[in-house]
Every structure is written in C-alpha cells, then in structure tokens.
Amino acid sequence: MGSVGVATSHHLYPPFPEDITTAPLVSISLSKLEAGDESESKAFFEAAQNLGFFYMKLEGSALGERIINGAEALHEIQQDFFKRPNEEKEVYSREKIDAFMGYRRAELKENDEQGRQKRNETYNMRKDDFVGNVDPLPCHELVTSNWDTLKDYVYDCRAAIDLMISLLEKHLQLPAGTLAQLHRINERSGDHVRFNQAAIQDWSEERAKQGEHTDFGTLTILMNWLGGLQIRLPETKEWVYVKPIPGSAVVNLGDALVKFTAGILRSNIHRVVPAPSPQNAQVRNSLVYFSRPEDAVVLRRLKGGLIDKQPVDEKEEQEPRMTASEWTLRRSVGDLKGVYTHKDGLELRENMMVSGKA
Numbered sequence: 552m553g554s555v556g557v558a559t560s561h562h563l564y565p566p567f568p569e570d571i572t573t574a575p576l577v578s579i580s581l582s583k584l585e586a587g588d589e590s591e592s593k594a595f596f597e598a599a600q601n602l603g604f605f606y607m608k609l610e611g612s613a614l615g616e617r618i619i620n621g622a623e624a625l626h627e628i629q630q631d632f633f634k635r636p637n638e639e640k641e642v643y644s645r646e647k648i649d650a651f652m653g654y655r656r657a658e659l660k661e662n663d664e665q666g667r668q669k670r671n672e673t674y675n676m677r678k679d680d681f682v683g684n685v686d687p688l689p690c691h692e693l694v695t696s697n698w699d700t701l702k703d704y705v706y707d708c709r710a711a712i713d714l715m716i717s718l719l720e721k722h723l724q725l726p727a728g729t730l731a732q733l734h735r736i737n738e739r740s741g742d743h744v745r746f747n748q749a750a751i752q753d754w755s756e757e758r759a760k761q762g763e764h765t766d767f768g769t770l771t772i773l774m775n776w777l778g779g780l781q782i783r784l785p786e787t788k789e790w791v792y793v794k795p796i797p798g799s800a801v802v803n804l805g806d807a808l809v810k811f812t813a814g815i816l817r818s819n820i821h822r823v824v825p826a827p828s829p830q831n832a833q834v835r836n837s838l839v840y841f842s843r844p845e846d847a848v849v850l851r852r853l854k855g856g857l858i859d860k861q862p863v864d865e866k867e868e869q870e871p872r873m874t875a876s877e878w879t880l881r882r883s884v885g886d887l888k889g890v891y892t893h894k895d896g897l898e899l900r901e902n903m904m905v906s907g908k909a
C-alpha cells in the first residue's frame with residue numbers, strides 16, 4: 552500500500568522524558584499485516600497473548616495513514632469541544648441521552664485558574680449512528696459538522712480491527728468467520744469513538760487506583776499525544792508508562808476476547824494518571840475507538856481450535872451468561888465494576904472512577 556504522508560502534532564507538546572521506565576510494547580506494522588507477512592502476524596498473536604497491548608505502526612499503510620490523519624483532525628475537534636461551556640456540553644450528557652453514549656464528567660476537588668471546578672471529561676459517540684444502523688442520538692454541533700470525518704474514522708478503525716480479528720481467528724485455529732460474524736459492522740454493537748480530556752492535576756494515589764480498569768470489549772485503538780497511560784506489568788505488577796509514538800497507535804485487547812478464548816488472549820489492566828514531567832503541565836486528550844461484540848452476542852467461550860484445549864475452570868462455569876450489551880452496562884454503571892481476568896475472574900471493586908474506564 553502506498554504511503555500518502557502524515558504529519559502529527561506530537562512536536563507541539565513537551566517531550567516524553569527519556570529517563571523513566573516504559574512499558575515494553577512490541578511494535579506491529581499494519582502494512583506488514585496487510586501484506587500477509589507471516590512473522591509479523593505471529594508477533595501480533597504473541598503480543599495479544601502475552602501483554603494484550605502493543606503499538607501498531609500505522610505509517611506506511613494507506614489505511615494506517617488515514618487513521619493518523621483522521622485522529623489528528625479529531626484531536627483538533629475534541630479540543631474545541633471540551634473548551635465549550637459546561638452547559639452546552641451537558642445538553643448531551645449521558646443522563647440525558649443514553650446509558651453509555653454522550654458526554655460525561657468527573658469533577659475533581661481542585662479548581663482551575665478561573666475558580667471553576669476542574670473536570671475529567673469524556674464524549675462517547677456510537678458507531679451505529681455513523682454507520683446508519685439506528686436513528687442517531689442527539690449530538691453536539693461539532694459532531695454534526697464533522698460527521699464525515701467521524702464516519703471515516705469509524706470505518707477506518709473498523710477495517711484495521713476486522714483485519715486483526717481475522718488474524719486472531721487464524722491463529723486460534725477457528726473456522727474462518729467465527730469471530731468476524733460476532734462483529735458485523737452493520738449490526739448493533741457498543742462500538743464507539745471516545746474523546747477524552749483530563750485536566751491538569753497533581754498525582755493522587757486514590758484517583759490512580761480508582762482509574763484502574765480493563766476494557767470491556769474486543770479491540771481498542773488508542774491515539775495519545777501525551778504520556779499518562781500506564782499498564783501494570785503481568786509479571787512484576789509494576790505500573791509503567793506507555794510512551795506515545797508519533798505515527799503509531801496503541802492497541803489493546805478487551806474482556807470479550809478473554810471470554811471468547813477462555814483466557815488464551817489477554818486483556819491487561821491499565822489506567823490514566825498525570826503524564827510524567829515535563830508533560831504534566833498540559834491538559835491531556837486521547838482519542839479512542841472501542842470495538843465490542845454485537846449487542847446480542849453472549850460472552851462465553853467459543854468452540855473450536857485452540858480454545859477447546861483450554862481447561863474449563865469453575866469460576867468460568869459459575870459466571871452469569873450475559874450478552875455484550877448487558878456486560879457493558881453492568882460493567883460500566885451496574886454491579887460488575889471491576890477488573891476482569893480469566894485466571895481470577897472478575898475482581899470487583901468499589902468506587903471505580905466512571906470516567907476512567909471503558
């Protein structure tokens with residue numbers, strides 16, 4: 552695939568520090584995956600099993616470069632959106648429009664220079680609205696006026712995700728289509744684009760802890776301009792920063808893939824904390840595409856291939872059978888807040904920070 556050229560805005564921010572420990576994410580090239588490169592595909596599957604987080608190098612792929620350019624455009628739009636008056640944003644708050652989609656804020660105890668209470672904010676926009684699977688929810692004027700940019704971003708992220716889904720099927724030795732048919736873009740699902748903004752804030756151990764989470768869904772494509780994302784290393788349990796790499800996305804796997812594969816794949820715990828100095832004096836935005844199984848899909852182990860070789864454990868048997876939409880709702884606003892791992896099941900937690908989770 553030909554390169555169309557990309558320019559990112561990372562250079563506008565202070566640099567990520569050189570002298571801190573960072574997460575050992577491998578880099579997987581989208582263009583190599585598109586070209587059917589076997590060793591790249593194997594490295595992708597290993598990353599999906601071992602850490603559940605990796606960089607996806609987007610440069611050098613036409614699709615990847617559309618994602619980068621789309622993300623840069625949406626980054627401008629999200630900064631514009633979050634600058635709007637609170638009353639204007641709150642018209643689209645989740646309490647008013649939908650249980651999961653829309654604007655949400657978490658108020659911090661600190662005030663900003665203008666004496667207004669600081670907020671961490673998110674705005675979730677559902678894939679189904681852009682694809683035309685439903686009547687769209689009410690949305691802010693910046694969404695309406697940038698509809699095609701958002702719609703292209705949805706389709707481009709989904710194209711990359713669909714490619715990864717097909718490779719996962721292959722490596723799991725499942726019949727072709729086993730996972731793809733649970734993720735048809737024209738069916739209703741909880742897929743969404745999220746604008747994220749975190750205020751400038753001091754480190755708070757309590758907030759850091761409350762923000763620990765796993766993503767609920769299938770695959771997440773994350774675009775970051777500043778540090779602040781941390782993952783907990785599976786072996787040492789140490790929390791380490793993920794360094795943003797211009798031209799690459801951070802991709803991670805969610806709980807649904809753990810359930811479907813009876814724990815072959817990993818949904819790793821992570822959180823967002825203040826960026827490391829000197830990046831911590833900036834408002835922090837990130838842009839996320841979350842993919843989820845179709846709403847009606849029951850989250851349980853699939854049959855076939857390598858999954859049949861996984862032992863059946865008691866916890867898995869006892870877990871309530873839920874559809875993807877039930878799972879998302881109960882994980883986000885209901886009684887199943889926590890961190891999900893196949894080995895230990897759902898680790899329920901009180902007081903999780905709603906805005907920090909996915």
Ligand SMILES: O=C(O)CCC(=O)C(=O)O
Binds near residue numbers: 823837839
């Ligand atoms: O902002 C980030 O870097 C990560 C956000 C995240 O993990 C989430 O929204 O689920």
Ligand SMILES: [Fe+2]
Binds near residue numbers: 765766821908909
């Ligand atoms: Fe997340």
